[in-house]
Amino acid sequence: MPDYYRHTLANGKSVMEVAPTIQWGYLIYLTVFRVCQYFGAKEECQYCDINHNWRQHKAAGRPYTGVKPVDEVLEALAIIDRYDTAGTSHAYTLTGGSVTSKVDGLEEADFYGRYAKAIEERFPGRWIGKVVAQALPRADVQRFRDYGVQIYHPNYEVWDKRLFELYCPGKERYVGREEWHRRILESAEVFGPRNVIPNFVAGIEMAEPFGFTTVDEAIESTTEGLQYFMSRGILPASPPGVRNRPPRSAAPTRRARRWSTTSGCWRRTARRWRPTAFPPRPGTARPAPATRSSR
Numbered sequence: 006m007p008d009y010y011r012h013t014l015a016n017g018k019s020v021m022e023v024a025p026t027i028q029w030g031y032l033i034y035l036t037v038f039r040v041c042q043y044f045g046a047k048e049e050c051q052y053c054d055i056n057h058n059w060r061q062h063k064a065a066g067r068p069y070t071g072v073k074p075v076d077e078v079l080e081a082l083a084i085i086d087r088y089d090t091a092g093t094s095h096a097y098t099l100t101g102g103s104v105t106s107k108v109d110g111l112e113e114a115d116f117y118g119r120y121a122k123a124i125e126e127r128f129p130g131r132w133i134g135k136v137v138a139q140a141l142p143r144a145d146v147q148r149f150r151d152y153g154v155q156i157y158h159p160n161y162e163v164w165d166k167r168l169f170e171l172y173c174p175g176k177e178r179y180v181g182r183e184e185w186h187r188r189i190l191e192s193a194e195v196f197g198p199r200n201v202i203p204n205f206v207a208g209i210e211m212a213e214p215f216g217f218t219t220v221d222e223a224i225e226s227t228t229e230g231l232q233y234f235m236s237r238g239i240l241p242a243s244p245p246g247v248r249n250r251p252p253r254s255a256a257p258t259r260r261a262r263r264w265s266t267t268s269g270c271w272r273r274t275a276r277r278w279r280p281t282a283f284p285p286r287p288g289t290a291r292p293a294p295a296t297r298s299s300r
């Protein structure tokens with residue numbers, strides 16, 4: 006456990022609650038908006054539990070911090086900065102639900118951007134700032150950059166048109182898949198292609214009951230999406246398992262098949278466009294060595 010997890014903020018909250026670290030301490034994960042304005046069955050992404058968590062907490066009468074105060078985030082980061090003497094933490098990610106109207110009177114770019122601005126003013130250059138947000142119009146993307154964000158994750162979720170419409174009905178309705186993709190490409194003109202890293206949700210292309218029923222179809226579709234971005238110099242995020250093998254015990258299962266399917270086509274497609282297209286990216290942790298239990 007990192008030393009900074011032993012400390013609390015003045016209000017008694019733990020650092021882990023406000024600013025947990027992942028990727029072996031490399032990345033501080035700041036989920037600053039814990040609700041999504043794509044709300045309800047007709048808007049929420051079907052694989053996402055953010056609003057469901059909120060509903061469960063409300064139903065149980067438990068407190069739920071929807072918006073993390075900027076001051077709290079800064080206080081937690083000050084503790085990390087002080088006690089992370091080995092300099093293990095290198096980046097922070099600002100993330101949370103989509104903002105389709107306003108939160109605290111702010112649109113999405115300004116809402117998430119205000120955290121980046123405050124962090125960069127207080128700890129200039131200490132961490133690489135990243136944001137996971139919607140694929141926004143160019144002017145909003147520029148605002149992220151101006152606030153000090155260095156890496157932009159406008160996730161494309163799943164490539165197949167039918168599955169995107171089914172799994173991401175809010176994004177389809179408000180923005181539309183083609184416009185979503187166009188904005189991802191456009192954002193590379195603001196951030197530079199290597200600093201735009203769209204994630205996709207590995208595995209959902211074969212999720213029942215709507216997903217592909219054969220591995221070949223899944224590979225074909227996922228590869229098409231990877232080609233689309235990689236051929237334009239944009240490297241989608243490594244899906245889980247790209248660098249690791251599935252556990253031996255899971256080898257015969259459908260889950261392992263999906264895992265290796267996605268990993269395989271990501272690797273093959275990346276190999277086709279590398280090494281000239283993709284120099285090393287900032288803000289990404291190196292994978293930990295495989296342990297006995299992960300082999």
Ligand code: SF4
Nearest residue numbers: 041049050053102103
């Ligand atoms: S937009 Fe993001 S936060 Fe909102 S439902 Fe979809 S995946 Fe979840």
